[in-house]
Amino acid sequence: MVRAGLLSYQVFYFTDRDGVWMPPHAYRREAMVCASTHDLPTLKGWWIGNDIERRIEAGRTTEVEAVLQRDDRKKDRQRLLDALVSAQALAPGVAQAATPKTMPDEVLVAVHRFLAITPCRLLAVQLDDALGASEQANLPGTVDEHPNWRRKSAVTLEALGENSLFGDVVRAVAAERPR
16 A cells, blocks of 8 residues: 555554554554544544443443443543643643543544644544534444434534634644644
């Protein structure tokens, strides 16, 4: 792929090495980086474990499996905060105040700042993430169990500029990627 000039695809959720999120400088330049995709939980949905609950509701996982997934997610949230603080994308005080029930907007913005710091040629920001949505667009393996591709955005295109979280994400990315 590299010799052919094709970009790889680096999804933030899957960029850990030995249980630690890769620092921004370790990402490949010849790549597109993103926090999430349409087939994965949104950042806020991931944070609160919404994806785990939706898989239970859809019969895609059992309660026994979900207990283990929730425990892993608790560890992953801490690893995420550690990575953001280490990359100076998030202030330590914000990380200490974060709770499992709500993802602070500052953490969501910091994830995008972190990704903007990477050397990756392209950065994709999912609209649902920039608006702080907790429901994912698609739950793979389902047809009727989840409203795949049927949700409307909570914010109209005309109102995007007035949404403070969207503006914060855009400003964080623009500050790190003025090029």
